[in-house]
Every structure is written in C-alpha cells, then in structure tokens.
Amino acid sequence: MTTRTPTDSARDIPEATVARLPVYLRALTTLSEQGTATCSSEELAAAAGVNSAKLRKDLSYLGSYGTRGVGYDVEYLRYQIARQIGVTQDWPVVIVGIGNLGHALANYSGFRSRGFRVVALLDADPDRHEETVAGVDVRPFSDLGQIVREHGVAIGVIATPASASQDVADQMVAAGISSILNFAPSVLAVPDGVDVRKVDLSIELQILAYYEQRKANGEPTHKGGAA
Amino acid sequence: MTTRTPTDSARDIPEATVARLPVYLRALTTLSEQGTATCSSEELAAAAGVNSAKLRKDLSYLGSYGTRGVGYDVEYLRYQIARQIGVTQDWPVVIVGIGNLGHALANYSGFRSRGFRVVALLDADPDRHEETVAGVDVRPFSDLGQIVREHGVAIGVIATPASASQDVADQMVAAGISSILNFAPSVLAVPDGVDVRKVDLSIELQILAYYEQRKANGEPTHKGGAA
DNA sequence: CTCGTTTTGTTCTCTCGTTCACAAACTCCT
DNA sequence: AGGAGTTTGTGAACGAGAGAACAAAACGAG
Numbered sequence: 001m002t003t004r005t006p007t008d009s010a011r012d013i014p015e016a017t018v019a020r021l022p023v024y025l026r027a028l029t030t031l032s033e034q035g036t037a038t039c040s041s042e043e044l045a046a047a048a049g050v051n052s053a054k055l056r057k058d059l060s061y062l063g064s065y066g067t068r069g070v071g072y073d074v075e076y077l078r079y080q081i082a083r084q085i086g087v088t089q090d091w092p093v094v095i096v097g098i099g100n101l102g103h104a105l106a107n108y109s110g111f112r113s114r115g116f117r118v119v120a121l122l123d124a125d126p127d128r129h130e131e132t133v134a135g136v137d138v139r140p141f142s143d144l145g146q147i148v149r150e151h152g153v154a155i156g157v158i159a160t161p162a163s164a165s166q167d168v169a170d171q172m173v174a175a176g177i178s179s180i181l182n183f184a185p186s187v188l189a190v191p192d193g194v195d196v197r198k199v200d201l202s203i204e205l206q207i208l209a210y211y212e213q214r215k216a217n218g219e220p221t222h223k224g225g226a227a
Numbered sequence: 228m229t230t231r232t233p234t235d236s237a238r239d240i241p242e243a244t245v246a247r248l249p250v251y252l253r254a255l256t257t258l259s260e261q262g263t264a265t266c267s268s269e270e271l272a273a274a275a276g277v278n279s280a281k282l283r284k285d286l287s288y289l290g291s292y293g294t295r296g297v298g299y300d301v302e303y304l305r306y307q308i309a310r311q312i313g314v315t316q317d318w319p320v321v322i323v324g325i326g327n328l329g330h331a332l333a334n335y336s337g338f339r340s341r342g343f344r345v346v347a348l349l350d351a352d353p354d355r356h357e358e359t360v361a362g363v364d365v366r367p368f369s370d371l372g373q374i375v376r377e378h379g380v381a382i383g384v385i386a387t388p389a390s391a392s393q394d395v396a397d398q399m400v401a402a403g404i405s406s407i408l409n410f411a412p413s414v415l416a417v418p419d420g421v422d423v424r425k426v427d428l429s430i431e432l433q434i435l436a437y438y439e440q441r442k443a444n445g446e447p448t449h450k451g452g453a454a
Numbered sequence: 455c456t457c458g459t460t461t462t463g464t465t466c467t468c469t470c471g472t473t474c475a476c477a478a479a480c481t482c483c484t
Numbered sequence: 485a486g487g488a489g490t491t492t493g494t495g496a497a498c499g500a501g502a503g504a505a506c507a508a509a510a511c512g513a514g
Contacts, residue, residue, distance in 0.1 A: 243471060244471090281472065294479085295480050
C-alpha cells in the first residue's frame with residue numbers, strides 16, 4: 001500500500017513552506033494577543049517578516065482559509081496551521097546532555113507552550129543524577145529505552161559534546177526515536193526514516209562574520225538585510 | 228564608487244554556499260585532528276554530510292585549491308576557507324541577556340575556537356551585575372555604546388525575551404553594530420546594511436513534529452533523511 | 455441589483471540551487 | 485616515455501523556490 005490516496009488531506013507541502021509555517025504561527029499568536037481578530041496577508045506577512053505573495057502561496061498549500069476582500073480570521077488560521085504542523089497534539093521529548101545548553105533547553109518555556117513536553121533529562125555523568133532541572137529529574141542515560149517505551153517518545157534532543165553525539169543518536173534510534181534535533185557540532189549518520197535537524201550556534205556566527213567582512217571591505221550589502 | 232572592480236578577490240559566492248562553508252571548515256578540522264593530510268572530495272563530502280558534486284562546486288567558488296588525481300590538502304584548504312569566511316581574524320562579540328540561554332552561549336567553547344571573543348555580557352537586570360560568567364563580568368545594558376566603541380564590536384547576540392529584543396536591536400544598531408544573531412522568538416526590524424540571522428529553538432522542533440506526524444500517518448519519508 | 459473596491463488564490467516567469475556527466479590534469483606503474 | 489587509473493573543476497540539464505501579475509470572489513455603497 002505505497003500508493004498515495006487522492007483523499008490525503010495534506011498533499012506535499014514544499015520544504016521551504018514547512019519551515020515557514022511555525023513563523024506564521026508565532027506571528028498569528030502575537031496578533032491574537034494584541035486583540036486582532038482579522039488580518040490581511042499584507043499585515044501577517046509584515047509580522048512574519050516575509051513577502052505577502054510568498055505568504056499567500058504558502059497558505060494556499062494548506063487550503064483556502066481566507067476570505068477574498070476581507071483577509072484571514074486570526075484564530076481560525078492559527079488553528080489550521082497548528083493542526084497542520086501537529087502542535088495541537090502533545091509531543092513528549094527527551095533531552096540528552098545536561099550541560100549549559102541542556103539546562104537552557106530544559107528551562108525554555110517556548111517548548112511547553114507549543115505542545116512539546118520534556119518527559120526526561122538524561123546524562124551519562126552519575127554526578128548529575130541527583131539534580132532536578134525545571135522540575136524534571138535528571139536520570140541515567142541507560143534509562144533511555146525504558147522512558148521512550150513508557151511515554152511513546154518520538155523526538156529526541158541531543159545537547160552533548162560532539163564526541164558523544166553519534167553514540168547517543170544510535171541509542172536513540174535503537175530505542176525507537178525517529179526525529180532528532182542535534183545541537184552538537186557533528187554530522188550524524190542515521191538510518192533512512194529518521195529525520196535529523198541540526199542547530200549549530202557557531203555556524204550562524206561564522207556566516208555573519210563572512211558578510212561582516214565583506215561589508216568592511218566596501219562590498220555592497222547583499223539582499224538579506226532585515227529579518 | 229558603487230561599481231564593482233574586476234579585481235575583487237571574492238566575487239559573489241552564492242548564499243547557499245556561504246552557509247555550508249563553516250560545515251566544511253568543521254569537517255576539515257576533524258580530519259586534521261585525526262591526522263589526515265589529504266582527502267578527496269568524496270571523503271570530505273561524507274564528513275560534511277553533503278553530496279560530493281555539491282562540495283566541489285562550492286569549493287570552486289573560492290578558487291582551485293585541489294589537485295586532480297590527488298584531492299585536497301587538508302591544512303591548506305582549511306586555511307583558505309577560514310580566511311574566506313573571516314575566522315582567521317578576531318571577532319569581538321557582545322551577548323545581551325544573561326538568562327539560561329545567555330549563560331550557555333557565554334560558556335560555549337565553540338565561539339572562542341573560531342575567532343569569536345566574548346568581550347561583554349550585558350543585562351538590564353541590576354541583580355545580575357554582580358555575577359561573572361565564563362570569566363566575563365556581567366555589566367549594565369547601558370554600557371553597550373561604550374563597549375562597542377572600545378572594542379570595535381561589529382557582531383551582537385540577542386538572548387533576551389522576545390519582548391525586549393527589538394529595543395536591544397535598536398540600541399545595538401545605534402551603537403554601531405551591523406550584524407545581529409537573534410535567539411529571541413521575534414522578527415526584528417533593522418535598517419538596510421544590518422544583517423540579522425535568527426535561531427529559534429522551538430521552530431526546529433515544530434518542523435520535526437510536522438514530518439513526524441506525517442510518518443505516523445503512513446506517509447513515505449521525505450528526502451531529508453540523514454544529516 | 456449593479457458597480458467599484460478590496461483581497462485572496464493561482465498562474466506564469468525568472469532566478470537560484472542541485473545534480474549529472476565529462477574533459478582536463480595529475481600520479482603511478484611498467 | 486607512455487598508458488592506465490584517479491580525482492578535480494565546470495558546463496549543462498534539471499528542479500525548486502521567489503516574486504510579479506492577474507482573475508475570481510467577497511463586500512459595501514448607492
């Protein structure tokens with residue numbers, strides 16, 4: 001049964017669009033908090049920092065949720081995007097590696113408010129197993145399999161040094177995790193069917209440094225001015 | 228004098244390539260530490276997690292630094308990329324907002340080793356001004372202008388809550404900073420000539436959640452399996 | 455009911471990025 | 485010296501994404 005049925009609600013949304021949906025979601029939440037009930041594509045695009053044509057095209061992949069001549073109902077569109085991304089459900093998440101970054105992630109409120117629930121903090125260092133971070137006990141890394149089974153965890157976050165990251169990833173995959181967010185500066189090898197996204201703090205700085213250097217040399221600014 | 232001289236050493240490197248250069252740099256450093264003196268595009272591509280054709284094309288924008296039939300000299304290529312990105316020089320950086328994330332960033336060793344030197348940690352909260360994080364004193368946010376002038380800071384990092392981020396960005400720009408790395412979940416408005424890059428921890432998780440949801444619904448895996 | 459105004463949804467075009475495929479260039483072996 | 489075997493650098497085909505432009509749809513005024 002590998003054939004795609006035509007009734008699939010979500011066809012194929014382009015990757016670039018998927019990456020922007022959370023941005024729109026955040027913008028809509030902001031508008032909602034400001035008491036805005038309706039907004040045009042122009043307004044929403046401004047709040048999200050993108051072109052209005054691009055926004056409309058992105059939204060058209062989800063369906064026709066706007067009203068011509070009027071705009072979008074903020075609450076309704078917000079729900080539709082949230083449902084499409086999957087943040088209406090609850091996503092249990094484990095964080096491995098409770099160093100500085102692990103601490104910051106465990107305390108980050110933005111996860112909770114978007115449906116991500118940190119069910120466990122794991123670290124290989126026994127000295128940390130007495131700690132409690134953000135109300136969650138730090139447990140031995142060897143408990144990974146049990147925790148994943150118990151909570152049905154599908155998403156894992158790696159905040160270890162690079163040297164440990166591949167081993168952690170292997171064990172995550174073995175335990176049944178199929179999506180990994182990697183903060184370690186390493187390239188992970190994982191089997192097909194497992195998604196990995198990488199966030200590298202120093203890479204972003206290096207990209208800025210490149211353009212900064214060019215600015216200092218009198219090169220004209222590239223297009224990506226604002227964000 | 229807005230015309231581009233043909234003697235410009237660095238012509239126009241595509242944005243996508245610039246974003247990958249730091250990845251290659253890291254891969255080369257790893258190879259170097261393993262004692263590898265020479266590598267083929269195939270090996271380096273594997274270490275960086277990209278296609279070898281793409282790697283070769285990327286490198287071709289910098290110049291011809293390889294030897295046909297042999298490959299690339301690891302040290303030489305590493306230096307060339309480092310010079311091109313600008314990480315051979317010293318980049319003074321200020322971090323504003325010393326919460327959990329600010330702490331993690333201040334302690335992150337990956338900055339130092341790539342030429343980024345944290346010259347100041349700033350926070351608006353007077354209670355934090357007694358602290359010392361990673362050997363650097365936390366100072367009042369109002370010192371920003373003086374510090375930027377003193378150290379010639381061009382790059383600023385925002386690790387504040389979203390509510391404060393725009394104000395911090397405005398003051399950074401006023402102080403003369405022209406590149407901003409924004410960790411706050413907000414869209415910053417900045418004048419032309421100022422570069423902003425954004426890292427949003429929860430957005431990455433939401434993107435993973437989207438694909439995870441599709442996997443759970445029996446959709447075939449998309450191409451972006453490994454990373 | 456009709457017309458003008460507003461704003462979406464979509465089509466078309468163009469630019470940018472990726473991948474393929476191969477000639478040029480280098481090494482090694484005989 | 486010459487030929488076989490590698491590996492780079494790049495031209496060309498291909499695909500995806502961005503932006504402009506416009507037709508279709510809703511609304512309000514008269």
